[in-house]
Amino acid sequence: MAAHEHEDGDGAARRPPAPPRPTHSLPPRSAGFAAAAAAETRPGPLTLAASLFPDAPSPSFQGSFTQLLVAASAPPSPFALPPCLSPTALLDSPALFSPTGNFEMSHQQALAQVTAQAAHSPYSMINQADYSLPYSSTTTSALASHHVNSSANVTPTQEIPTLSSHTCNNNIESTEVSQVFQTSTLTIDKPSDDGYNWRKYGQKVVKGGKYPRSYYKCTHSNCPVKKKVERSSDGQIIQIIYRGQHNHGHPPKRRSKDGGGILNEADVSQEKEDASPRSEQGSQDHCGKFEASNDGISVPSASRRGDRDEKLLASSDSEDEVKVEGGDASDGNTNKRWLLY
DNA sequence: AGCCTTTGACCAGCG
DNA sequence: TCGCTGGTCAAAGGC
Numbered sequence: 001m002a003a004h005e006h007e008d009g010d011g012a013a014r015r016p017p018a019p020p021r022p023t024h025s026l027p028p029r030s031a032g033f034a035a036a037a038a039a040e041t042r043p044g045p046l047t048l049a050a051s052l053f054p055d056a057p058s059p060s061f062q063g064s065f066t067q068l069l070v071a072a073s074a075p076p077s078p079f080a081l082p083p084c085l086s087p088t089a090l091l092d093s094p095a096l097f098s099p100t101g102n103f104e105m106s107h108q109q110a111l112a113q114v115t116a117q118a119a120h121s122p123y124s125m126i127n128q129a130d131y132s133l134p135y136s137s138t139t140t141s142a143l144a145s146h147h148v149n150s151s152a153n154v155t156p157t158q159e160i161p162t163l164s165s166h167t168c169n170n171n172i173e174s175t176e177v178s179q180v181f182q183t184s185t186l187t188i189d190k191p192s193d194d195g196y197n198w199r200k201y202g203q204k205v206v207k208g209g210k211y212p213r214s215y216y217k218c219t220h221s222n223c224p225v226k227k228k229v230e231r232s233s234d235g236q237i238i239q240i241i242y243r244g245q246h247n248h249g250h251p252p253k254r255r256s257k258d259g260g261g262i263l264n265e266a267d268v269s270q271e272k273e274d275a276s277p278r279s280e281q282g283s284q285d286h287c288g289k290f291e292a293s294n295d296g297i298s299v300p301s302a303s304r305r306g307d308r309d310e311k312l313l314a315s316s317d318s319e320d321e322v323k324v325e326g327g328d329a330s331d332g333n334t335n336k337r338w339l340l341y
Numbered sequence: 342a343g344c345c346t347t348t349g350a351c352c353a354g355c356g
Numbered sequence: 357t358c359g360c361t362g363g364t365c366a367a368a369g370g371c
């Protein structure tokens with residue numbers, strides 16, 4: 001504090017010599033996201049699911065996979081996994097999920113299985129340069145996820161059946177789902193088009209940071225959700241990390257001037273679904289694309305308004321943190337992976 | 342008018 | 357103990 005009292009130039013002008021800063025509303029700033037999220041929302045391993053898939057109505061995903069990584073690249077908005085890679089497909093795979101919901105296959109097995117499926121599907125493995133196919137998959141493991149995408153060029157919403165009938169215990173560990181698919185060359189200027197309203201409250205170039213990191217908060221009152229967004233120099237999103245769990249439904253979609261248009265069907269339906277605020281974990285009304293219960297996993301479905309080129313990842317060390325990473329923006333590589341582990 | 346972005350300062354954790 | 361770092365605050369300005 002004292003060290004900063006010199007307040008140079010701009011800073012001095014903007015900030016009065018300094019009334020002691022009020023204590024932050026968030027828990028001890030210490031752990032930042034972690035602390036806040038942990039303290040405010042720690043429903044379980046899959047809080048991340050909720051954050052990850054804000055569109056999901058009741059993402060009470062109870063699975064215990066600790067990390068969820070989804071590398072995705074801007075598939076057109078209402079996006080769905082190819083049949084062979086859809087969460088449902090993955091979950092339907094007996095090799096991946098036992099009838100009891102336990103994961104009974106190794107990474108290699110999972111990989112082999114998904115790869116095989118991919119090979120037989122219209123969405124076969126493709127090379128990075130091939131833009132004709134939306135996805136390809138390389139490995140998989142537990143669950144799938146869905147993806148954030150651009151708000152532009154959306155294709156008709158495609159619902160992926162949820163897997164309420166499948167049971168999935170909390171034993172998803174060390175498995176990974178990796179899906180590679182193509183991305184479009186969409187460009188987004190906002191990392192926040194995921195159905196929620198966000199307010200940027202900070203930006204910083206982190207250490208080693210080639211890219212600036214932006215900090216966003218959900219603008220809904222009392223909503224603890226935050227997200228960090230890293231962009232490349234060309235504006236592409238490199239990574240998005242969600243923290244916390246929305247304690248409200250999607251707000252009525254507010255169209256930006258540039259975004260134009262009106263709510264799409266998904267938005268409308270989602271809003272209906274979100275009419276009632278959720279109360280407890282497991283009842284998050286993240287617009288229904290991701291639903292799970294203690295006994296079942298379901299997956300995010302196709303439609304998701306979001307940003308493109310992202311990779312979702314929930315790190316194991318912070319159960320409710322979800323990372324959405326884009327591919328290497330620098331090389332324009334369109335090959336993305338979906339990883340779950 | 343209200344909301345959002347920008348941006349430097351502040352602060353706590355960590356090594 | 358100190359410096360570094362990441363995260364957050366909040367004034368100012370823009371839309």
